[in-house]
Amino acid sequence: MSSESLDSLIEALRRLPGVGVKSASRMANHLLQHDRRGAQALAQALNAAVDRVGHCQRCHTFSDAPVCATCLDPQRDATRLCVVETPADQSALERSGAYRGLYFVLLGALSPLDGVGPHDIGLAALFERATDGVVQEVILATSFTAEGEATAFVIADTLKARGLAVTRLARGVPAGSELEYVDLSTLAHALVDRR
């Protein structure tokens, strides 16, 4: 092979998360040999997404419009605000079907070591949003990692001081798990939070 364009395509595909040089090469070969239309469609979708996808002014999630459809939906319970780290986390909660309130998406978590501070995840905007007088409960659904826990702690601290009800997602044994294979810290939490 001696195609610079192919080499550049492989290089560009490697920037996708989870794609190494072997997968990138397989993808490039597949597109050029079997699916050139798919390659063009992907190029178009990438450009359209970069041009059009911004962040919702109210909840900071990805949105083509200035305010996203979830924030505009009158059917949703505006007294509850769920705080998540990423739009992907928000999607996961939506798919669970267990929540009908509104969201605030931090687009990250506090991580002083990586230089991510309160300003980078829009904590001021969250505090303003949460104290609009309509929100009564803030549900912290950040990840159960060191960064996610620290972020949840800081938010809870501030919002409780302003008189809001602040809750955290329950920790416990995942559905479908056999106890034997659940890690000990999860088991300990599940015991403490038993009901």
Added chain:
Amino acid sequence: MSSESLDSLIEALRRLPGVGVKSASRMANHLLQHDRRGAQALAQALNAAVDRVGHCQRCHTFSDAPVCATCLDPQRDATRLCVVETPADQSALERSGAYRGLYFVLLGALSPLDGVGPHDIGLAALFERATDGVVQEVILATSFTAEGEATAFVIADTLKARGLAVTRLARGVPAGSELEYVDLSTLAHALVDRR
């Protein structure tokens, strides 16, 4: 989330081989949140590759030019022609560093059940290429699958009848293997072809 552009991007990414809806969504979120430049670069690389990458007139591999650099390289041994199924197979052989001859890329393998016949993999062009009077040995490096073996058989049959030396890649135990874990058919072949 309520972004049609994001949904379209996830849909387009799913056309990549080995990418399901979860990976596609992770890729789209990553690009939009952390690497919009990478998304633009990928779009550009896709369009450039679709526009520029064609097939070499002599060996049918991917090439930006009408004849690829390998076919034009005077340092290569023009008396040997190695037949492979795909440009990716050709790359693998090149990376092995064990071959300095020329190539012919079938872009597939005979597969009557899938409607792939001799015309689809350019067998006529291969026979013309192999009987140019310079080529003395044709090395069959198609895959060791049913389709690859059938293709190798058909090519060997025709070219031997035209007086060319036709060889096949050796079958045997892969480097670094423990015998215990090598499949029996490979072991049997390795015994028969012992040297």
